[in-house]
Amino acid sequence: MSFSFGKDRLTTAVLFEQIVNRKLDSHLSDEVTARINEFRKHVELALESGRTIYGINTGFGYLSDVRIESDKLTQLQENLVRSHACGVGDYAAPEVVRGMLFLRVHTFSLGYSGITLQCVKTILSFLEHDILPMIPSQGSVGASGDLAPLSHLALGLLGEGKVLYKGKVMPAKEALELTKIKPLKLSPKEGLSLINGTQYMTTLAALAVEEAKALFISADVITALSLDAIRGTTRAFDERIHKIRPQEGQQASAKRIREMFLDADPIMESHADCSRVQDPYSFRCAPQVHGAAQDTLAYVESKVNIELNSVTDNPLCFEDGDIVSGGNFHGEPMAMAMDFLAIAAAEVGSISERRTEKLTNPNMSGLPAFLMKEGGLNSGYMIPHVVTAALVSENKVLSHPASVDSIPTSADKEDHVSMGPIAAWKARRIIKNLSNILAIELLAACQGLDLLLPLVPNVKLKKVYDAVRGMSPGMEVDRSLHEDIVMVADWLLKGELIKLVNVK
Numbered sequence: 001m002s003f004s005f006g007k008d009r010l011t012t013a014v015l016f017e018q019i020v021n022r023k024l025d026s027h028l029s030d031e032v033t034a035r036i037n038e039f040r041k042h043v044e045l046a047l048e049s050g051r052t053i054y055g056i057n058t059g060f061g062y063l064s065d066v067r068i069e070s071d072k073l074t075q076l077q078e079n080l081v082r083s084h085a086c087g088v089g090d091y092a093a094p095e096v097v098r099g100m101l102f103l104r105v106h107t108f109s110l111g112y113s114g115i116t117l118q119c120v121k122t123i124l125s126f127l128e129h130d131i132l133p134m135i136p137s138q139g140s141v142g143a144s145g146d147l148a149p150l151s152h153l154a155l156g157l158l159g160e161g162k163v164l165y166k167g168k169v170m171p172a173k174e175a176l177e178l179t180k181i182k183p184l185k186l187s188p189k190e191g192l193s194l195i196n197g198t199q200y201m202t203t204l205a206a207l208a209v210e211e212a213k214a215l216f217i218s219a220d221v222i223t224a225l226s227l228d229a230i231r232g233t234t235r236a237f238d239e240r241i242h243k244i245r246p247q248e249g250q251q252a253s254a255k256r257i258r259e260m261f262l263d264a265d266p267i268m269e270s271h272a273d274c275s276r277v278q279d280p281y282s283f284r285c286a287p288q289v290h291g292a293a294q295d296t297l298a299y300v301e302s303k304v305n306i307e308l309n310s311v312t313d314n315p316l317c318f319e320d321g322d323i324v325s326g327g328n329f330h331g332e333p334m335a336m337a338m339d340f341l342a343i344a345a346a347e348v349g350s351i352s353e354r355r356t357e358k359l360t361n362p363n364m365s366g367l368p369a370f371l372m373k374e375g376g377l378n379s380g381y382m383i384p385h386v387v388t389a390a391l392v393s394e395n396k397v398l399s400h401p402a403s404v405d406s407i408p409t410s411a412d413k414e415d416h417v418s419m420g421p422i423a424a425w426k427a428r429r430i431i432k433n434l435s436n437i438l439a440i441e442l443l444a445a446c447q448g449l450d451l452l453l454p455l456v457p458n459v460k461l462k463k464v465y466d467a468v469r470g471m472s473p474g475m476e477v478d479r480s481l482h483e484d485i486v487m488v489a490d491w492l493l494k495g496e497l498i499k500l501v502n503v504k
Contacts, residue, residue: 002025002026002027003018003025003026003027004026004027004028004029004032005026005027005028005029005032005105005106005109005124006028006029006032006035006036006106006108006109006110006111007029007031007032007109009305009309010103010106010305010308010309011305011308012205012206012207012209012210012301012304012305012308013210015099015102015103015203015206015308016206016207016210018098018099018102019095019098019099019102019203020095020207020210024127024128026102026105026127028105028109028120028121028124032109032111033117035109035110035111036108036109036111036115036116036117036120037117038111039111039112039113039114039317040114040115040116040117042114042317042318042321042323043056043114043115043188043189043317043323045321046321046323047070047073047188052067053315053323054315054325055189055192055314055315055325056073056188056189056192056315056323057070057073057076057188059076060080060192073188074185074186074187074188076188076191077186077187077188077189077190077191077192078158078186078191080151080191080192080195081151081154081155081158081186081191081194081195082151082155082160083151084147084148084151084195085148085151085152085154085155085161086139086148086151087135087136087137087138087139087140087148087149087151087152088136088138088139089136089137089138089139090136090137090138091134091135091136091137092135092136092137092149092200094132094164095207096135096200096203096204096207097132097133097135097153097164098127098130098132099199099203099206099207100135100149100150100153100199100200100203101123101126101127101132101153102127103197103199103202103203103308104123104150104153104194104197104199105120105123105124105127106308106309107197107199107310107311107312107313108120108123108193110309110311111317112311112316112317112318113189113193113311113313113316113317114189114193114316114317114323115187115189115190115193115194116187116190118184119157119184119186119187119190119194122157122181122182122184123157125179125181126156126157126181129165129175129179129181130165130166131156131163131164131165131172131175131176131179131181132156132163132164132165133152133153133155133156133157133161133162133163133164133172134152134156134161134162134163134164134169135149135152135153135200136148136149136152137149137425140200140201140420140421141407141409141417141418141419141421142198142201142330142331142334142335142417142418142419142420142421142422142423143329143330143331143409143414143416143417143418144196144314144329144330144410144414145195145196145197145198145199145312145313145314145329145331146197146198146199146200146201146331146420146421147195147196149200149421150194150195150196150197150199150200151194151195153194154191154194154195155172156172157183157184157194158172158183158184158186159172159173159176159183159184160172160173160183163175165178165179189315192313192314192315193313194313196312196313196314196329197312197313197329198307198310198312198329198331198334198420199312200421201331201334201335201338201420201421201423201424202304202307202308202334202424204338204421204424204425204427204428205300205304205307205334205337205338205424205427206304206308207428208338208341208424208427208428208431209297209300209301209304209341211428211431211432211435211493212297212341212344212345212431212434213297213301213495214492214493214494214495214497214498215345215348215431215434215435215438215492215493216290216293216294216297216344216345216348217256217294217498217503217504218438218492218495218497218498219286219290219348219352219438220253220256220257220260220286220287220290220503221256221260221464221497221498221501221503222352222438222441222442222445222497223257223283223286223290223355224256224257224260224261224461225260225442225445225446225449225457225461225464225465226283226355226356226358226359226441226444226445226448227257227279227283228265228267228268228445228449228457228461229359229365229367229444229445229446229448229449229452230279230283230358230359230364230365230366230367230448231267231268231270231271231366231452232279232283233278233279234257234258234261234268236278236279236283236284236285236287237254237257237258237287239254239255239258241254242254242255242287247288247291247292247295248291248294248295248298249290249291249292249293249294249295249296249298250287250288250290250291250292250295251287251291252291252294253286253287253290253291253294254287254291256503257286257287259460259503260458260460260461260501261458261461262458262460263458263459263460264458265457265458265461266455266456266457266458267449267452267455267456267457268458270455280354280358280364281354282351282352282354282355282358283355283358285351286351286355289347289348289351290348290351292344292347293344293345293347293348296340296341296343296344297341297344299337299340300337300338300340300341300344303333303334303337304334304337306333307333307334310328311328312328312329313328313329314326314327314328314329316328330417330418331418331419331420331421332403332418332420334418334420334423334424335402335403335418335419335420335423335424336401336403336423338402338403338420338423338424338426338427339399339401339402339403339423339426339427341427342398342399342401342423342426342427342430343399345395345427345430345431345434346392346395346396346398346399346430346434348434348438349391349392349395349430349433349434349437349438350392350395350396352388352434352437352438352441353385353388353389353391353392353437353441355441356381356384356385356388356437356440356441356444357385359371359381359441359444359445359447359448360380360381360382360385360444365448367448367451367452368380368451370382370385371444371447371448371451371475372475372478373451373476374477378477378478379478380447380475380478381440381443381444381447384440384443384444384481384485385440385444387436387440387485388436388437388440388441391433391434391436391437392433392437394433395430395433395434398426398429398430399426399430401423402419402420402422402423402426403418403419403420403423405419406418406419432493435489435490435492435493436485436486436489438489438492439485439486439488439489439491439492440485442464442468442488442492443468443472443481443484443485443488446465446468446469446472446474447474447475449465450474460501463500463501464497464500464501467491467496467497467500468488471484471487471488471491472484472487472488
């Protein structure tokens, strides 16, 4: 996949391919190179004019009224990066840092930042050699952008701090020597442009969107497998029901579940004349819940895709030469979007936990207690359900919106902040929990199907069952399911289930 910075439209799917699947065929066109140089001239002309311009020859934030002499402008930019590189916490994952580098090149290629071509090329060199600055994950309130995370990114470009290179953490200076990359010498405005922006929270948001896509669609397929295991009915997924409440996500979810039963299903046929009229809400209302989450995801994806192609640093240069200080770095759009996605993902997990409970509850499933033939001697899926309950409870706590909070900073100059990075981190944590919740439901459903033998599900569902059994054998006696859950959760998160049954 080839991507032209500053020309092609970036989406969450494209970014995911570039930074996770490592298809890094990207470049700067001659047209974009000329654009970067043209906007840089505006900064140089402004400097020559002797005007006082925020971020170019002034201090920052509360100190924006302090004029800086021309012979100290490089030191001003370097001091800015070093002073702001003070984050804490665990280091960001390689794909997150890769995404930040990618987004920095893309947004700077749009031109309005007014930085030098050399700065862009240095970032691109880091990306091409996969030199990843070590970025602490905590410390951004998402107001003047992601100041602390982006400062750690910029610090690496200066040849300072530590980086991950070829699987080894080393001083940035050492990695640059090995790759023959010259440390970046900051020109006026560049330090501020490098640390202002929403690239940290937006990278997290893009990853969250793609991960949620895989899990939300997988939830429909898993529901079908669970429905077969409890010998439920498909009548609640009748197209006529969903046609007269035309919520797009609901209709799509019901259709996916219906399509999993298009082939003759021996299990369904075995109880065609049973007395059960309705299944519990966690089955019957799955399209309504999953669909609402899928509609939420579609909205969130649209907002993240806008942000991926936006210019969010400060001040900004325009075609007429004007340089204007504004607030595009404020992360509220991403903060609210991620809070919304967090709620949706938590709900998909919540209804999945109810289905797992029904599978393990003999009064509801008609199967042996906790899905084991010799209950009492064996505990079976008793505690995997407890794990699910713990994760669902954690998700409820994490679903409290970060975007409603604000703590004034910078001597009250930055008096309203977004908490966007926290919202994005929470959303990804919930999505990771969801992968485990769905993995446990899927394993429980397969265990339920084992107990229905010699009856087997239809061809499509059997394909899913066989794939799971290739990772996790059926359980005749108790054993640890830890590794099985982790493996299946990772499989779901990578979208392997939806590829297997070819659903969209």
